[in-house]
Amino acid sequence: MLKINNLHASIEGKAILKGINLEVKPGEVHAIMGPNGSGKSTLASVIAGREEYEVTEGSVEFQGKDLLDMDPEERAREGVFLAFQYPIEIPGVSTTNFLKTALNEVRKHRGQDTLDAVSFLKLMKEKMKLVEIDQSLLSRSLNEGFSGGEKKRNEIFQMAMLDPSLSVLDETDSGLDIDALRIVANGVNMLKTPEKATIVVTHYQRLLDYIVPDFVHVLYQGRIVKTGGKELALQLEENGYDWIKEEVANA
Amino acid sequence: MNKELQNPEIEQDFKIAFDTLEKSIDANESSELHLKRKAAFDAFLKLAIPHAKNEEYKYTNFRKALAKDFSLQKLSSKSDKFEKSDLDQFPCQTFDAYKVVLVNGVLRTDLSSLPENDNAITIKGVKASGEQVFSTLLDENIISEPDAFVALNTAFLQDGVIVEVAKNQQIGKPVVIYRINTGDFEGLLTTRSLVKLEESASLDVIEFTVNTKGNDRKTFQNHLTEVRVAANAQLSYYKVQDEGEASHLVDNTEVVQYRDSVASIYTFTLGGKLVRNNLNISLEEEHIQTNMYGLYPVKDKQHVDNHTTVDHKKAHCESNELYKGIMADKATAIFNGKIYVRPQAQKTNAFQSNNNIVLSDHATINTKPQLEIWADDVKCSHGATTSSVDPEQMFYLQARGVGKSSAQRILLRAFAAEIFEKVKFEELREYLGKKMDTLIG
Numbered sequence: 001m002l003k004i005n006n007l008h009a010s011i012e013g014k015a016i017l018k019g020i021n022l023e024v025k026p027g028e029v030h031a032i033m034g035p036n037g038s039g040k041s042t043l044a045s046v047i048a049g050r051e052e053y054e055v056t057e058g059s060v061e062f063q064g065k066d067l068l069d070m071d072p073e074e075r076a077r078e079g080v081f082l083a084f085q086y087p088i089e090i091p092g093v094s095t096t097n098f099l100k101t102a103l104n105e106v107r108k109h110r111g112q113d114t115l116d117a118v119s120f121l122k123l124m125k126e127k128m129k130l131v132e133i134d135q136s137l138l139s140r141s142l143n144e145g146f147s148g149g150e151k152k153r154n155e156i157f158q159m160a161m162l163d164p165s166l167s168v169l170d171e172t173d174s175g176l177d178i179d180a181l182r183i184v185a186n187g188v189n190m191l192k193t194p195e196k197a198t199i200v201v202t203h204y205q206r207l208l209d210y211i212v213p214d215f216v217h218v219l220y221q222g223r224i225v226k227t228g229g230k231e232l233a234l235q236l237e238e239n240g241y242d243w244i245k246e247e248v249a250n251a
Numbered sequence: 252m253n254k255e256l257q258n259p260e261i262e263q264d265f266k267i268a269f270d271t272l273e274k275s276i277d278a279n280e281s282s283e284l285h286l287k288r289k290a291a292f293d294a295f296l297k298l299a300i301p302h303a304k305n306e307e308y309k310y311t312n313f314r315k316a317l318a319k320d321f322s323l324q325k326l327s328s329k330s331d332k333f334e335k336s337d338l339d340q341f342p343c344q345t346f347d348a349y350k351v352v353l354v355n356g357v358l359r360t361d362l363s364s365l366p367e368n369d370n371a372i373t374i375k376g377v378k379a380s381g382e383q384v385f386s387t388l389l390d391e392n393i394i395s396e397p398d399a400f401v402a403l404n405t406a407f408l409q410d411g412v413i414v415e416v417a418k419n420q421q422i423g424k425p426v427v428i429y430r431i432n433t434g435d436f437e438g439l440l441t442t443r444s445l446v447k448l449e450e451s452a453s454l455d456v457i458e459f460t461v462n463t464k465g466n467d468r469k470t471f472q473n474h475l476t477e478v479r480v481a482a483n484a485q486l487s488y489y490k491v492q493d494e495g496e497a498s499h500l501v502d503n504t505e506v507v508q509y510r511d512s513v514a515s516i517y518t519f520t521l522g523g524k525l526v527r528n529n530l531n532i533s534l535e536e537e538h539i540q541t542n543m544y545g546l547y548p549v550k551d552k553q554h555v556d557n558h559t560t561v562d563h564k565k566a567h568c569e570s571n572e573l574y575k576g577i578m579a580d581k582a583t584a585i586f587n588g589k590i591y592v593r594p595q596a597q598k599t600n601a602f603q604s605n606n607n608i609v610l611s612d613h614a615t616i617n618t619k620p621q622l623e624i625w626a627d628d629v630k631c632s633h634g635a636t637t638s639s640v641d642p643e644q645m646f647y648l649q650a651r652g653v654g655k656s657s658a659q660r661i662l663l664r665a666f667a668a669e670i671f672e673k674v675k676f677e678e679l680r681e682y683l684g685k686k687m688d689t690l691i692g
Contacts, residue, residue: 048650051642076652084650088643092665098648101661106652158651 149180
């Protein structure tokens, strides 16, 4: 589904990603872990198409198409979804308000009929249950005055609505209390199908108790320096990242 | 006349037009209205069309603008060709409203729907009221400093409309005024409106300054609205300016308010090559509330200049001002907001805010708050912001599959929402929203 090959990216001339190789197949859950500043969020941003990052080398293929050649909205329509680490506030725009435009543009792209107000509302009600989100929240200005948990639940709600084939969760767990974390993780798990894949970017192992990964990758200094199964996450939880840094230094 | 002025032919052209008007209306030389018009024209010649060195017109050089192939010698042509079906192109036709239709400055009672034998509200043209009545009302509410365009408006006055609401009368349906420029002539177009609310009266006015679709020749329009809001009266006045791409427009609005009254003035500038709005509001007594809202989405080489003045003369009054602009292409916008707080105006609350979004590197905004405060126990604030569309917000929407232009439209709508949500009439709100979508993005 996703093939990242020797990806190099920089921001304002500073190299952040220095040769990422990663392949994600349908049905798989990949966790990307690593110390702060290792490039985890940069990787998520480059996949979603954030303009500030310049790809200097390498390629990203998504379902056989060149992802790097697409605008962010094209990527979303093709089925890539980024759950933001820090969902931004947009005063005067409610989730309901922009999501109908978003969903219908996505559906059009996928050759599906656009939804009228009634069917949109019906779909919304169904997906709201997944993340236990209240409709009144969705009618308010996006993320304005939302709690941390509400912001992240809203991200997962939008993910459920847009039905992506590849979801990238960028530190969705940071700053969440255990209840919010459980709700978010539960939502993600319920959306899982054999055709869909998930990349979970996280600093903490805690989330992986709820979203169980098939692979864990450790990102350090812009490269994936170690790949393992879910037990690698536990090892990192116990021993921290220092032993990884030492391994890299000694290599 | 000042001999050092550039393009002195401008005033000479106005003189020719004035003489033509004098002949055409066959005026009684000694009538009061006639004398007023003559005196106003003399005053205009002394003031002259302002140039860029005039501080009030620093960024809007009318001498330069009007020197370029304007037929200032000509007056607007008669409007006989304009028929009832021609009204359909303009918004709010289905409104349950009193309708006032001014075509090329002339009140067309045949196209208007005016109240008849109504004790609550009267709407009349100048001719119907008689020169005498109009003459005594004229200039009564002009409170601003001498201004060339105000003088010019009085000098060229041919027809106009007087709206009066009697004491204690709440008028349930709005008065919709269409100031229509047929756009098939070049020359001067002048209108005058008087709106008077007696004590404890209330009224909503929606005023469209528009031109006939497809016709868009160079006109110089000079409109003046005098508004008087007596004690405890309430007025909402929506000005919607949607002129053609060749039109030059000066729109003066002079408002005088008395004790416990509330006035809200909305100014939406959606079209026109060059638009200058002078909104002057005088708070004569205590406990008055004034709201001023403005929205100007501009593009191409449009030039829109909003000058507002609110003069707090007595204590315990409140004024709120919020103007928002969106500038695309090579457009220019000017905002100048004056707040005077006189020595007696203690406990004044005066708030002003001007926010702008600039969509292009070639667009310009000049914004200047101007507060002059002589009282010492007041709350006054002002702020101006200018920014581009937030790239983070754009990316967020795009990352959800919303295309770039839709995303921009959503964000600009949200920016304007603060103004739109204050518009009481849903149909008007929808019209403004749709119009803005087509203008920008």
